[in-house]
Amino acid sequence: MNKKRIKRGTRMLRKCYIAAACLIACMGGVQAQENTCVIKGRMLKDSLRHTPQRIQKIYLTQMDEYERMINVDSVKPVNGTFTFTRSLKQGEPELLYLLTGFDNGNVQLFVEPGTVEVRIPDAAFPAGGMAKGTPTNDLYNQYKEIRRLCIKEQTDTLNVWQEKHGESFNQWMSRPENQEEWVRVGAAAMVAASAAQLRFLLEHNDSPLVPLMLEKEVYPTLSKAYVQRMLKSLSPKLKKHPYYRSFSNVVRAQELKVGGELPDITLPLVEGGRKTLEDFKGKYVLLDFWASWCGPCRREIPYLIQLYNETQADRDRFVIVSFSLDNKEKDWKNAIRTHQMDKEEWAHASDLLGWGSPAARMLGVTAVPKTILIDPEGRVISFSLRGEEMVSRVKQILAGAPAFGEGDGKEEEKK
Template sequence: MRRIIVSVAVGMLAGVGCLAQNGDKYVITGEMTRDSLRFTPQAVRMVYLACQSDGKEVRLDSAVVKNKTFRFEGKAPRFVEAAYLSGFDNGSVQLLLEPGNITVQPFDAHYPVSAKVSGTPSNDVMSGYYAVRGKDVQESKVRMNNLFNSLPEEVKNNPEQRMDYHGSVFNINTVMQKVVALEYLRSHLDSEAALFIIKYDIYHLFQPKTIERTLMRAVSSRLRQHPVYRELENKIKASNLKVGSPAPDIAGVTPEGKEISLSDYKGKYVLLDIWASWCGPCRREFPYLKQAMTASEANDKFVILSYSIDSKEPDWVNSIEKNELKHKNWIHFSTLKGWSSDAVSLFNVQGVPHTVLLNPKGEVVAFNLRGEEMLNKVKRIIEGVETYE
């Protein structure tokens, strides 16, 4: 059926992953062994293909259920994307959207989460992972039950004493969870599914540095342009953000509608200025930022990237115009997501203005330089008195 967009977060980045197409076709077919809703006495009449964008559901398509079956057909995204089938009242069917014939094997509509998806490379890998993970969960339950059954009655009836024993088995189960996940991943490092396994199942099991030094370096080089790889890379950088460390990348759109990212300006010193039109302290910094631009007039190796956390485009654009915040090396960009902007979480922004000075390699030189301190630092860099390259 016709593509339906239910809710897209207000913002200027139209190219969200689950909408970017590459022209290759996908076909999704599915069958239900029972087609009734679990908590409502009626049949499942419509199934929706959807994904998440900025925490909100984006419905990509819909299909009428006929004789307990449904079918979707469309253009696949440029990169393999996480998607799901909704329209049930007790969860959804998870899948990876990619070119090819994707089959949702017969499942009970009361429990759509248990549906098995196969037929394309990434979905086959993910299905295999769910199988080994499910086996590990059952074995973990057996270990815990065996422990409980082996305990003396007085320990079984004493929660505090029982927890001492349970703690040891819990630790064993956690170790086995890591072993099973890593062993499976080791055999599928060339699959896009590996990125989703790392993101959703493995990342929280290890320290970010461990993820970076082992898994991120181990996955196939062809996966390193995938948005999920970049997302993980950013998350790792943000977890250890300090002077001398590489900065995470952020993207946005200029008032003219051009998509840019922080990484586009590698090779230059960058003052990342995170601000908002409603922020009084931000406005007090404007004269110093203008002086920094004047000081660097004849030197193109320094730029200011002002990232607004406004949520309304007119407020943002009008503030730039009203306060004359314009210069060839003063670039403005935003996603208009307010405090939900990626920059807020990735740069641990507690308040605005928040500045980060970066060297030409994209490494942090200093945090929260303001006023005369910021201006003097910029002048010394431009004059060559200080270098951080």
């Protein structure tokens, strides 16, 4: 009797182990699914537009923060179908990618956990494709539908007029009063669509789609004050998302002034890796734009070295960040060594894009040298310090002198 009970207990225990193993496997599958984006595409017509050839390869392309297109994966379509599987890191943000390899445009889609279904009616016109099946892609389709309805309203009006006037339509349409009416119809439809899009974005202000659309489509049409209010209307949940940071930078860059916050530029460091200006909050920062080929910049270097040497005791609350507008890495690094700027805790950065640097453009840098003194809260103290005045002013502030004079932040113009 005891042996039977032992056998039954052993069988039950074995079943429990099997059930537990199955549960763990299932949980692993769920975890894998949560961290994977599967893109399943189908082209109903898979020929190119400007050549009779068929599509040979489709690329999954990412836009980096400098708006450069980087192919991250590729597949060969089979009978008009293709699949991408992209593993996502924990907490990886939802970002807009492109399907490329066509000769007349691309397909936009968000890469995020889940299965994205892409349908392309005609590969010769890929912009007519649609991605759906995941939250941000579905939301993007709803947003684009507002614009499509705007176009449809204008087309429907035109069709009604054509049906009404028949063969005399062109003559009727050529009259000034009818031309004015057509312009009015189009303008009214665009205003209504813009209002509907703004309302839609406000209603979904926790989606990464929103700061992206605000930056790319909406903000150029609005006043500075209105754009600032749009930024404040976004959910705090988005604050760490790259699209929030990018839109916030655009808003800050609209008005560079003493007392204002600077855009949070990226700093690709000379030793590798990168930081942002935000990483230096809590310290006074002297942001120095320069270049190895710039004579006036070289004449400023001794003053920077003097300032570095005379603020040794304040290293925990003051830092010099030199951002080079060089586009040749060798010249940049050689200049740092040659001019003895390669000192501990003196940060050197460059994106090696010269005058095409987004950081320089965003901060209104049109000539070098250019120094910007920033307080620990990220507010601009000055845009114009040079030479002995720079050394003296920084030392005075570190010794306790007021960083801002009366009226600072209101009267000084962007320089």
